[in-house]
Amino acid sequence: MRVSEDRYSRDLRRIQLAHRLIRHEVRTYWIRAFTRFTAGRIRNLLRSYGLVADGVQRHRGSPPRLYTRFMAPAIHTDASAFAGLACIRHLVPAEPVRNAWRTLPSLEFGEAICEAFELFRLVVPGATLNLDRMILLVMALAERQLTVGQCSQCRGTILLDPLGAKRRRCLSCERQPWPIAALPLDAELAEFAEGAGQGRTGGRGRQHRLF
Ligand SMILES: [Zn+2]
Numbered sequence: 001m002r003v004s005e006d007r008y009s010r011d012l013r014r015i016q017l018a019h020r021l022i023r024h025e026v027r028t029y030w031i032r033a034f035t036r037f038t039a040g041r042i043r044n045l046l047r048s049y050g051l052v053a054d055g056v057q058r059h060r061g062s063p064p065r066l067y068t069r070f071m072a073p074a075i076h077t078d079a080s081a082f083a084g085l086a087c088i089r090h091l092v093p094a095e096p097v098r099n100a101w102r103t104l105p106s107l108e109f110g111e112a113i114c115e116a117f118e119l120f121r122l123v124v125p126g127a128t129l130n131l132d133r134m135i136l137l138v139m140a141l142a143e144r145q146l147t148v149g150q151c152s153q154c155r156g157t158i159l160l161d162p163l164g165a166k167r168r169r170c171l172s173c174e175r176q177p178w179p180i181a182a183l184p185l186d187a188e189l190a191e192f193a194e195g196a197g198q199g200r201t202g203g204r205g206r207q208h209r210l211f
Pocket residue numbers: 151152153154155156169170171172173174208
């Protein structure tokens with residue numbers, strides 16, 4: 001009895017998660033990865049619950065993979081905010097993950113990233129990055145293709161590309177430099193970045209403008 005109840009409960013959670021992901025317009029690839037449902041079952045869910053008729057958009061094809069786009073000025077601030085939130089909510093593993101796309105997805109991970117994304121949209125209502133892109137961001141952080149650190153001027157959390165341009169200031173500080181010299185934070189930055197994977201990123205950092 002207990003076994004069948006647990007199975008029923010997990011299947012119900014999978015259906016609920018699939019609904020949530022569909023409403024966030026996540027691609028089928030990730031819905032399958034998080035719920036372990038087949039593409040056919042996902043299509044049935046769409047039909048049987050009238051989600052298409054509700055105006056839910058479906059994006060076809062593979063999910064986005066180009067994580068370096070998060071460094072573009074137009075989305076860097078939003079991506080930095082979500083990266084900080086993802087670390088605080090322990091979505092980013094303490095140790096680098098070799099193939100996050102294959103190893104991270106699970107029912108629990110899917111629920112946790114939905115919660116983080118929904119919280120993010122409440123805090124940043126004008127954000128344009130969708131959940132597909134936020135999943136890509138968490139995967140890149142888990143593999144340490146991207147990391148988090150602190151703006152050298154305001155100490156807000158910023159997203160860093162270890163192999164890219166050495167951006168050390170948030171966009172806001174680049175546009176409006178403070179009339180004081182930047183603080184010598186290199187040692188603290190290193191410690192902060194090290195702590196990012198251990199879920200300690202929110203301790204001393206301040207997310208500029210957004211939080
Ligand atoms: Zn700053």
